[in-house]
Amino acid sequence: MAARTQVERSRLLAQRWRGLFYLLVGLAILVFFTSETRPDQIATLGLNTTRSVQWVRLPDLVVPVVPAVWVLAAIVLALGMRDLVRPFRRGGWLLGIASFCFLAAFLVWAARGTSFSLIGILSASLQLATPILLGALAAILCERSAVINIAVEGMMLSAAFTSVLVANLTGNIMLGFVAAMATGALLAAWHAVLSIQFKVNQIISGTVINIFAIGMTNFLNQRLMQEYTDLNNEVTFPYLSQMFPDLGKIPIVGPLLFDQSPIVWLALILLIVIQVALFHTRWGLRTRAVGEHPRAADTLGIDVFRTRYINVILGGVVAGIAGAYFTLGSVGRFDKLMTSGRGFIAMAAMIFGNWTPIGALASSLIFGFADALQVKLQILIGQVNIPYEFLLMLPYIVTMIALAGVVGRVQMPAADGQPYEKQ
Amino acid sequence: MARSPEISQARVSMWQRVANAMALPVLSLLSALVLSAVFILGSDLKVLTAFSQFFSDPARALLTAGKALADAYGALFIGVFGDPAKIFKEVGEFFATGDTQGLAIAFYPFSENFVTATPYIFAGLAVAFGFRCGLFNIGAEGQIYVGAAAAAFVGYSVEGLPWIIHAPLTFLAGALAGAFWAGIAGFLKATRGAHEVINTMMLNYVAFNLIHYLLNGPMKRGGAAGTIPISRNIVESAYLPTFFPEPIRFHAGFIVALLVAVLVWWLLFKTTLGFEIRTVGANLHAARCAGINISRNFILAMAISGALAAMAGAGEVMGVNHNLAEGFSPGYGFDSIALAMLGGGHPLGVVLAALLFGTLRNGATKMQSLAAIPIDLVSIVQAFVIMFVAAPIIIRRLYRLKTEVGGQMILMRGWGG
Numbered sequence: 001m002a003a004r005t006q007v008e009r010s011r012l013l014a015q016r017w018r019g020l021f022y023l024l025v026g027l028a029i030l031v032f033f034t035s036e037t038r039p040d041q042i043a044t045l046g047l048n049t050t051r052s053v054q055w056v057r058l059p060d061l062v063v064p065v066v067p068a069v070w071v072l073a074a075i076v077l078a079l080g081m082r083d084l085v086r087p088f089r090r091g092g093w094l095l096g097i098a099s100f101c102f103l104a105a106f107l108v109w110a111a112r113g114t115s116f117s118l119i120g121i122l123s124a125s126l127q128l129a130t131p132i133l134l135g136a137l138a139a140i141l142c143e144r145s146a147v148i149n150i151a152v153e154g155m156m157l158s159a160a161f162t163s164v165l166v167a168n169l170t171g172n173i174m175l176g177f178v179a180a181m182a183t184g185a186l187l188a189a190w191h192a193v194l195s196i197q198f199k200v201n202q203i204i205s206g207t208v209i210n211i212f213a214i215g216m217t218n219f220l221n222q223r224l225m226q227e228y229t230d231l232n233n234e235v236t237f238p239y240l241s242q243m244f245p246d247l248g249k250i251p252i253v254g255p256l257l258f259d260q261s262p263i264v265w266l267a268l269i270l271l272i273v274i275q276v277a278l279f280h281t282r283w284g285l286r287t288r289a290v291g292e293h294p295r296a297a298d299t300l301g302i303d304v305f306r307t308r309y310i311n312v313i314l315g316g317v318v319a320g321i322a323g324a325y326f327t328l329g330s331v332g333r334f335d336k337l338m339t340s341g342r343g344f345i346a347m348a349a350m351i352f353g354n355w356t357p358i359g360a361l362a363s364s365l366i367f368g369f370a371d372a373l374q375v376k377l378q379i380l381i382g383q384v385n386i387p388y389e390f391l392l393m394l395p396y397i398v399t400m401i402a403l404a405g406v407v408g409r410v411q412m413p414a415a416d417g418q419p420y421e422k423q
Numbered sequence: 424m425a426r427s428p429e430i431s432q433a434r435v436s437m438w439q440r441v442a443n444a445m446a447l448p449v450l451s452l453l454s455a456l457v458l459s460a461v462f463i464l465g466s467d468l469k470v471l472t473a474f475s476q477f478f479s480d481p482a483r484a485l486l487t488a489g490k491a492l493a494d495a496y497g498a499l500f501i502g503v504f505g506d507p508a509k510i511f512k513e514v515g516e517f518f519a520t521g522d523t524q525g526l527a528i529a530f531y532p533f534s535e536n537f538v539t540a541t542p543y544i545f546a547g548l549a550v551a552f553g554f555r556c557g558l559f560n561i562g563a564e565g566q567i568y569v570g571a572a573a574a575a576f577v578g579y580s581v582e583g584l585p586w587i588i589h590a591p592l593t594f595l596a597g598a599l600a601g602a603f604w605a606g607i608a609g610f611l612k613a614t615r616g617a618h619e620v621i622n623t624m625m626l627n628y629v630a631f632n633l634i635h636y637l638l639n640g641p642m643k644r645g646g647a648a649g650t651i652p653i654s655r656n657i658v659e660s661a662y663l664p665t666f667f668p669e670p671i672r673f674h675a676g677f678i679v680a681l682l683v684a685v686l687v688w689w690l691l692f693k694t695t696l697g698f699e700i701r702t703v704g705a706n707l708h709a710a711r712c713a714g715i716n717i718s719r720n721f722i723l724a725m726a727i728s729g730a731l732a733a734m735a736g737a738g739e740v741m742g743v744n745h746n747l748a749e750g751f752s753p754g755y756g757f758d759s760i761a762l763a764m765l766g767g768g769h770p771l772g773v774v775l776a777a778l779l780f781g782t783l784r785n786g787a788t789k790m791q792s793l794a795a796i797p798i799d800l801v802s803i804v805q806a807f808v809i810m811f812v813a814a815p816i817i818i819r820r821l822y823r824l825k826t827e828v829g830g831q832m833i834l835m836r837g838w839g840g
Contacts, residue, residue, distance in 0.1 A: 194810065198814040198817065201813065205813070207760065208807075211760070211806040212807075214757075214802050215805070216462070216803055219466070219797045219800055223466040223796075223797055224466060341628050347621055387636050389632040389639075390636065396628045399625050400625050403618065403621055403622060404615040
């Protein structure tokens with residue numbers, strides 16, 4: 001009984017800290033983003049794109065900077081206050097709103113006295129969120145069956161490499177895409193054999209794959225692609241708006257949703273499929289049973305090993321799609337270490353989203369927004385007196401904050417990370 | 424007098440133990456090298472075309488493959504030991520004329536093994552120290568850079584101090600910076616249960632960006648007018664001394680590294696703190712029941728681990744480069760993960776493994792220039808090494824060993840612990 005009260009007490013204390021944290025974030029918004037701003041300054045946020053022809057041109061959104069920052073800060077302060085007085089049970093969405101307010105205030109402040117394409121940044125957010133979302137979905141598939149997969153990064157990197165290689169070798173982009181999925185599946189199978197069969201610590205097994213992926217892609221990149229540069233020609237899927245030109249002309253929705261690679265749509269479809277499958281099908285129930293209580297699942301006749309193998313390999317396929325997005329979905333060529341830690345950020349997005357696909361979507365969008373801000377703000381560099389390196393750090397720091405449990409209580413699969421010993 | 428049977432038996436079992444302890448790392452490395460050869464051959468077009476006609480001309484296929492491997496591993500040998508003919512000639516020259524310059528040039532490749540091994544010892548100790556507490560510090564690379572930055576700053580901004588004060592001060596500044604950097608991950612782990620693998624990885628990216636900022640801003644040589652992202656040279660009083668004529672770069676850092684290894688051994692196995700850290704690493708529940716403050720040990724172990732990794736950076740700045748530049752570490756921190764596992768998480772094992780890795784990387788550099796084998800092959804070797812050491816059962820089945828090899832060395836927990 002005594003132990004329980006101590007747990008309760010430490011949880012209460014943690015929630016107090018969480019409330020204080022949000023109050024600090026609110027204050028930070030006020031202090032930072034009203035500092036170098038004159039009260040009459042406005043920010044012009046564009047709703048049109050220059051790229052596609054539109055049916056109607058929308059007027060730009062004109063936002064007075066100081067009042068906007070005040071409103072955003074007030075929202076965070078109010079939520080923080082409420083959290084301090086009467087803590088919210090689940091804090092995921094709270095962090096989501098707070099991060100969104102912070103980033104929006106930052107955006108308005110950075111655009112003070114000038115104009116800035118809002119559509120551009122939102123569309124970039126979706127693009128940058130896609131690999132994180134896919135990576136998080138891959139990790140969710142594994143972890144719901146209690147296999148930790150920190151190798152998403154390595155699978156993405158390797159898949160990005162093979163997709164370009166195979167697409168150029170065969171001259172067929174679809175084959176490149178299939179190769180990416182196969183690479184992910186193959187590495188995942190390796191991870192599965194090590195962690196399920198040989199019961200190697202899953203984090204070590206993941207690290208093996210991450211290091212292998214770095215070595216393999218760098219090695220083959222230098223030995224093949226730099227030797228025979230034709231193997232690294234640009235190959236990308238056409239945007240949806242290029243396939244169906246009319247879709248791109250719809251205001252806002254056109255540039256936002258249809259000036260995108262089909263992989264973005266595939267990610268959104270996968271999101272729904274996995275969400276439904278996990279929570280509303282027999283397969284999902286079995287997977288979750290294996291992740292929560294493998295012994296009980298085994299007793300009921302579910303093959304724990306088989307379920308885990310299937311889930312880990314499916315996760316690998318999804319991670320492979322994420323890897324293909326880096327190349328076939330956006331830049332079209334392979335570049336050394338091009339995933340730059342997005343696989344780890346995907347892990348954070350998964351945790352942040354409480355091991356659910358929908359939660360992962362929300363958190364990847366926030367990460368994508370932070371990423372996009374950082375990319376786009378390099379244009380406004382004179383406006384923002386922050387060295388761009390600090391903007392580049394932003395996603396990584398957000399990841400650490402998310403991991404530090406500002407989210408509040410997360411409910412990971414109970415058996416996560418434990419190898420199953422059949423009796 | 425005849426020896427009593429018990430003593431001779433004890434002798435045998437000690438040798439048996441040594442053989443047992445060596446079997447896993449040696450066989451792991453061997454298997455990793457064999458597996459990596461597949462990558463050398465598989466990415467060689469000449470070999471591939473020869474093999475495509477394997478059935479019509481098997482001899483040629485095998486010969487081409489053999490030649491590709493001989494070229495690669497021959498270059499590795501020259502990279503490691505230098506050119507034997509040149510060494511013989513220069514040694515003769517030295518005895519005839521007393522000319523040390525030629526001797527230094529001939530022995531330069533060999534001495535480089537120790538220069539490269541120096542950061543590996545520090546970084547390997549760092550990761551091994553983390554293992555002992557059940558912490559997986561994969562952020563050694565970032566800690567190396569942070570340590571190097573702090574050492575470079577103290578090295579060039581403080582002037583007029585005697586060597587005996589300035590050099591240790593610079594070294595300690597580096598170590599402290601690393602302790603702080605890794606301490607963040609330790610703190611988050613201890614207080615919030617955030618997994619150190621992701622946090623140290625994230626801190627790596629933050630560190631790289633920080634270094635990029637420092638070298639293009641505040642620490643840039645020549646201020647804003649400077650053109651290359653490199654720091655000023657440190658003052659000579661912060662240099663680690665060298666012992667041999669140019670071009671040999673062997674410096675006192677190697678000796679410091681060995682001393683630190685002894686210190687780490689003493690700390691881990693002869694002090695209360697070390698006992699507590701090892702207990703936390705071995706069994707969290709037992710440690711909690713014994714009243715050991717787990718949070719404190721997590722933070723301390725992570726900070727010490729970071730300090731050790733940062734010493735690698737400080738040592739490179741003070742002994743080899745004498746300034747801070749981007750990319751001065753070719754991945755010592757990442758390599759040290761495999762190294763620490765190969766060394767069984769024991770300081771002595773780490774020193775031996777570091778010598779091996781120093782040699783390997785040194786040879787691989789030559790392999791890149793002579794045989795056009797990219798140096799990243801080392802990472803592939805490492806991945807396999809980690810796999811085999813972590814899954815001794817594979818080695819046992821592969822070589823049909825009857826005895827148990829290796830122990831359950833590393834115990835790590837999932838997201839929660």
